[in-house]
Amino acid sequence: xxxxxxxHLVKHFERGGGFxxxxxxxxxxxxxxxxxxxxxxxxLVGESGSGKSTTGRCxxxxxxxxxxxxxxxxxxxxxxxxxxxxxxxxxxxxxxxxPYSSLNPRMKARDIVEEPLIIHRIGDRAERRDKVxxxxxxxxxxxxxxxRYPHEFSGGQRQRIGLARALALNPSFVIAxxxxxxxxxxxxxxxxxxxxxxxxxxxxTYLFIAHDLRLVRHICRRMSVMYLGxxxxxxxxxxxFAHPQHPYTRALLxxxxxxxxxxxxxxxxxxxxxxxxxxxxxxxxxGHFAAV
Amino acid sequence: xDEPLLSVQNLTTVFDVPGHPVVAVDNVSFEIxxxxxxxLVGESGSGKSVTAFSxxxxxxxPGRITGGSVLFQGRDxxxxxxxxxxxxxxxxxxxxxxxxxxxxxxxxRVGAQISESxxxxxxxxxxxxxxxxxxxxxxxxxxxxxxxxxxxxxxLSGGMRQRVMIAVALACRPPMVIAxxxxxxxxxTVQAQILELLREMKNTFDVSLLLIxxxxxxxxxxxxxxxxxxxxxxxxxxPVRDIFRKPLHPYTQGLLASIPGEGTGARLRxxxxxxxxxxxxxxxxTFAPRCPYRMEVCTTAVPALVDIDPGHSVRCYLHSDRAxxxxxxxxxxxx
Numbered sequence: 001x002x003x004x005x006x007x008h009l010v011k012h013f014e015r016g017g018g019f020x021x022x023x024x025x026x027x028x029x030x031x032x033x034x035x036x037x038x039x040x041x042x043x044l045v046g047e048s049g050s051g052k053s054t055t056g057r058c059x060x061x062x063x064x065x066x067x068x069x070x071x072x073x074x075x076x077x078x079x080x081x082x083x084x085x086x087x088x089x090x091x092x093x094x095x096x097x098x099p100y101s102s103l104n105p106r107m108k109a110r111d112i113v114e115e116p117l118i119i120h121r122i123g124d125r126a127e128r129r130d131k132v133x134x135x136x137x138x139x140x141x142x143x144x145x146x147x148r149y150p151h152e153f154s155g156g157q158r159q160r161i162g163l164a165r166a167l168a169l170n171p172s173f174v175i176a177x178x179x180x181x182x183x184x185x186x187x188x189x190x191x192x193x194x195x196x197x198x199x200x201x202x203x204x205t206y207l208f209i210a211h212d213l214r215l216v217r218h219i220c221r222r223m224s225v226m227y228l229g230x231x232x233x234x235x236x237x238x239x240x241f242a243h244p245q246h247p248y249t250r251a252l253l254x255x256x257x258x259x260x261x262x263x264x265x266x267x268x269x270x271x272x273x274x275x276x277x278x279x280x281x282x283x284x285x286x287g288h289f290a291a292v
Numbered sequence: 293x294d295e296p297l298l299s300v301q302n303l304t305t306v307f308d309v310p311g312h313p314v315v316a317v318d319n320v321s322f323e324i325x326x327x328x329x330x331x332l333v334g335e336s337g338s339g340k341s342v343t344a345f346s347x348x349x350x351x352x353x354p355g356r357i358t359g360g361s362v363l364f365q366g367r368d369x370x371x372x373x374x375x376x377x378x379x380x381x382x383x384x385x386x387x388x389x390x391x392x393x394x395x396x397x398x399x400x401r402v403g404a405q406i407s408e409s410x411x412x413x414x415x416x417x418x419x420x421x422x423x424x425x426x427x428x429x430x431x432x433x434x435x436x437x438x439x440x441x442x443x444x445x446x447x448l449s450g451g452m453r454q455r456v457m458i459a460v461a462l463a464c465r466p467p468m469v470i471a472x473x474x475x476x477x478x479x480x481t482v483q484a485q486i487l488e489l490l491r492e493m494k495n496t497f498d499v500s501l502l503l504i505x506x507x508x509x510x511x512x513x514x515x516x517x518x519x520x521x522x523x524x525x526x527x528x529x530x531p532v533r534d535i536f537r538k539p540l541h542p543y544t545q546g547l548l549a550s551i552p553g554e555g556t557g558a559r560l561r562x563x564x565x566x567x568x569x570x571x572x573x574x575x576x577x578t579f580a581p582r583c584p585y586r587m588e589v590c591t592t593a594v595p596a597l598v599d600i601d602p603g604h605s606v607r608c609y610l611h612s613d614r615a616x617x618x619x620x621x622x623x624x625x626x627x
Contacts, residue, residue: 045532047479047480047481048479049560069451104352143496154495154566154567155336157422157566184336184506184567185335185506185507185547185550185551186335186546186547186550186563186567187335187562187566188550188560189560189561189562189563190562190563190564191563192552192560193559193560193562196559199460211474211480212552213480214551214552215552216556217552217554218553218554218560219552231304236409240394241554251481252480252481254484255480255481255483256480256509257484257487257507257509257512257513258509258512258513259509259512259536259548259551260512260536261512261513261532261533261536262533265385265513267484267485267488270481271569
């Protein structure tokens with residue numbers, strides 16, 4: 001059984017509206033389904049406005065989805081009441097994109113990492129402090145810097161603090177929303193390697209949300225491509241890269257800058273007329289689905 | 293060989309932070325010829341953007357140019373009075389910024405922003421400038437330029453705003469354009485379109501381009517030559533093929549190796565450590581603390597930039613034996 005199963009997830013935002021003016025509905029997430037096996041890193045790819053981050057936030061109910069199901073270990077998280085949701089969130093955590101805005105600048109690094117333990121009433125003060133020091137070492141931070149503030153750390157170190165906080169409650173499932181896109185190239189690889197190491201040591205399952213297709217192909221065996229709120233293609237990353245079926249996926253793959261000055265470049269422009277918004281996902285090759 | 297259009301020699305820019313001056317740009321030298329694209333690549337804090345701002349003398353306090361020269365069409369911009377430099381900005385060297393929403397004036401119609409420099413530089417009257425603005429919007433592939441010319445920036449998408457920025461930069465037909473991370477804030481597909489447009493504009497308008505970016509993919513697709521900056525210094529410079537096929541500096545090698553490849557699940561080859569704080573730079577090679585090939589000499593004195601192949605130079609002791617004579621004659625200045 002899959003660890004995480006998203007079924008027909010929908011999130012509509014109402015926009016505008018006012019005196020004598022009708023509201024309009026933005027279908028940010030428009031009926032998407034996918035499942036993640038225990039221990040795997042599943043990729044969710046798309047550009048801004050595709051709904052990929054909204055999907056991640058709906059899965060943890062950081063925003064409430066309009067309808068659908070989010071099954072975790074077989075149980076529908078969307079049906080949980082407050083106390084059950086609170087307990088479930090210990091097992092599902094999130095790492096955010098921007099290590100500059102997602103850490104409270106007025107809190108010491110130690111307090112940022114300790115906070116989830118306090119909220120969930122875990123251990124006494126001494127035990128919690130030990131746990132924080134252990135988490136610091138786990139993510140490659142120096143426990144000597146426990147009392148520093150976020151601005152005293154580099155971007156890569158801040159992302160490690162965010163990761164230590166996410167891991168404080170020993171979750172089994174972590175949603176990483178563009179965890180390295182704000183970091184320098186040489187630091188990105190360090191953080192990706194750390195994520196892979198931690199996955200092995202702690203048996204973590206990841207949902208990796210990103211726009212960087214090269215990175216997603218590298219670390220995710222399976223992935224889904226989102227476009228305007230819908231999954232337009234999903235399956236084995238290798239298969240999607242080798243034989244993209246949806247016009248959007250083709251355009252997206254052809255847009256990746258190639259780090260080879262002599263590589264032939266063939267940009268494929270997305271022809272909006274080729275996209276049928278109502279086409280259902282069809283299995284075109286074993287395990288490879290596309291909405292064409 | 294013809295004169296370079298822009299020749300930057302030993303440019304040094306210091307930020308006067310109380311207590312310890314920070315050398316953000318340290319003896320940077322490069323040339324750009326007519327119709328050529330030089331890619332200036334580096335991570336945050338490498339000094340690549342400060343270099344661009346120094347060339348146009350747009351530095352803000354406490355930044356200050358302490359040495360070197362910037363020869364543009366044979367004139368040293370650093371020796372010119374401010375009103376002369378102002379004539380160069382826009383008319384001689386156009387500038388494209390990373391964030392079009394921050395660089396464009398939100399309460400000014402895009403047409404007026406494009407024609408502003410034409411009017412300021414006395415190249416057109418108001419009506420002609422509007423017609424030129426429409427032509428430029430058409431040139432940067434904006435649909436219905438006749439109506440878009442009266443739009444405000446917020447009415448345009450991110451990609452269209454960057455197209456407007458390119459139109460602003462090209463308005464006075466400058467022989468050179470500096471583009472500072474022109475595609476970084478954009479989505480992948482829009483980024484590809486803007487790169488395509490930059491290449492096209494380069495040919496149509498025959499401009500030289502100084503392209504500043506952290507993205508090696510953008511460099512590989514656009515640049516003729518590449519200069520790699522690390523902690524304020526150029527550590528390697530050469531033709532784009534040399535840089536990608538046989539990188540010489542361990543930092544360049546590390547950057548190229550850390551790009552995700554085709555394999556799945558494997559560890560990436562990361563460069564260990566962090567970019568040094570410019571206020572407390574290590575003595576010698578600034579990359580030495582992170583370098584897998586570090587030798588004793590690396591932490592004693594700054595290696596000189598030496599030519600290895602024609603037009604391909606590197607600042608690294610691993611290669612200094614191949615050009616020992618030059619090391620002896622090249623003075624290394626420290627501030």
